[in-house]
Amino acid sequence: MAETVQVSTELESMAIILHAGNAKSSSYEALMAAKKSEFDLFDEKYTEAKQEIRLAHKAHAELLRKLSSSNQMKEVDLLLVHAEGHLSSTDIAVDLIGEFGELYKWKETIDG
Numbered sequence: 001m002a003e004t005v006q007v008s009t010e011l012e013s014m015a016i017i018l019h020a021g022n023a024k025s026s027s028y029e030a031l032m033a034a035k036k037s038e039f040d041l042f043d044e045k046y047t048e049a050k051q052e053i054r055l056a057h058k059a060h061a062e063l064l065r066k067l068s069s070s071n072q073m074k075e076v077d078l079l080l081v082h083a084e085g086h087l088s089s090t091d092i093a094v095d096l097i098g099e100f101g102e103l104y105k106w107k108e109t110i111d112g
Contacts, residue, residue, distance in 0.1 A: 007070045009077050012063040016083035019056035020090040023049045027090075027097040034104040042101050049094045056087050 030045035063080070067073055 007066045007072055009063060009067070009080050012059055012066070013077070013079040013083040015059040016056050016063070016080075017086050019052045019059060020083070020086040023052035023056060023094055024086075024090045026052060027094045031097045031100055034101040037104070037108055039101075039105055039108070042104075046094075046098055046101060049097070053087075053091055053094050056090070060084065060087055 026045045027049035030042045030049060033039070033041035033045060060083070064073075067075075
């Protein structure tokens with residue numbers, strides 16, 4: 001019988017939370033910049049947010065691959081569930097803030 005290796009998820013879950021948190025912070029900084037018509041800063045912060053959310057997704061995908069290969073997909077890990085919640089809500093926030101930024105840019109062209 002093949003030996004099953006137990007995969008620890010704490011560090012990977014914390015990486016997801018870290019990158020999602022960074023993405024959320026950068027996206028809200030981008031929104032504040034857009035509200036002040038600081039569009040160069042908006043673009044910079046929004047790019048940072050998108051990079052961080054990609055890193056969070058990458059960490060999540062790698063963790064799921066590890067869990068799948070070690071036959072642990074049926075186990076519930078509360079820290080991982082928490083990390084996935086952060087990832088999902090942040091992903092939505094980053095996308096919406098990107099759209100808000102575009103609206104502020106558009107508004108500037110009409111008011112300008």
